[in-house]
Amino acid sequence: MGSEKITNIERQIFALTSQLHELRKAASGEVVPNYTFTTLDGEISLLDMFGDQDSLLVIHNMGQGCRYCTLWADGFNGFVPHLESVMPVFLVSRDAPTLQREFANSRGWRFRLASHSGGNYIHEQSVMEGSDNAPGAVVYTRSGDKIRRKNSASFGPGDIYCSMWSLLGLGGVSESDWTPQFAYWRRPDVLEDGGENLLDIESAQISF
Numbered sequence: 001m002g003s004e005k006i007t008n009i010e011r012q013i014f015a016l017t018s019q020l021h022e023l024r025k026a027a028s029g030e031v032v033p034n035y036t037f038t039t040l041d042g043e044i045s046l047l048d049m050f051g052d053q054d055s056l057l058v059i060h061n062m063g064q065g066c067r068y069c070t071l072w073a074d075g076f077n078g079f080v081p082h083l084e085s086v087m088p089v090f091l092v093s094r095d096a097p098t099l100q101r102e103f104a105n106s107r108g109w110r111f112r113l114a115s116h117s118g119g120n121y122i123h124e125q126s127v128m129e130g131s132d133n134a135p136g137a138v139v140y141t142r143s144g145d146k147i148r149r150k151n152s153a154s155f156g157p158g159d160i161y162c163s164m165w166s167l168l169g170l171g172g173v174s175e176s177d178w179t180p181q182f183a184y185w186r187r188p189d190v191l192e193d194g195g196e197n198l199l200d201i202e203s204a205q206i207s208f
Helices: 002-026 067-077 097-107 120-125 163-170
Strands: 030-032 036-039 042-045 055-060 089-093 112-115 136-143 146-154
Touching: 055 067, 067 089, 067 097, 067 163, 089 097, 097 112
Parallel strands: 055 089, 089 112
Antiparallel strands: 030 146, 036 042, 036 112, 055 136, 136 146
16 A cells, blocks of 8 residues: 555656756746956856857856755765766855865866856755755756756755655655765774874865
8 A cells, every 4th residue: 555655656657857957958947247256267157158058057066065965965966977078067165266166176076167156146046945055956048149048946955856855755764864074984992003193084174
């Protein structure tokens, strides 16, 4: 009986997700300014980010100090080549470009990176009203020099954008039962090297 109920709910979720995709496909969006960001190579505008494409995916990351944002980006990283067959993908945060690149390299991320520096872009384009540093994603479209914000979504524990929650759910683990970490190392009862001067793996942000 429980299995049948689960299957029915999964079918409902699939149907609702299909409806959501159709609504988003039909959305036209509102016109937005051509914001400027900083990168290791200098300034880049929102229009520049499109390259020769007409759609652009911008991932809002809270920065290298957020374990949840790191989890989402770790998950998206494998999709970058697939996504970029459709639209460029940029990960933006308020962190300085040098810090962004250092952290991205430590995680093996392949995103194009840009910093909004906590300025007008994130204040006006936040995925969550009233917040100027919320995690999420925005898809922009362009027609000539006109940019529109077509769709956006905020990220949070248990959302549909991180497959980790669904996989944990299969194991009977909910988002309230588990918190992501930067790395998963358990200290042995005995360290053969004596254990002196051992760095805190979380504060050191060592990649897995």
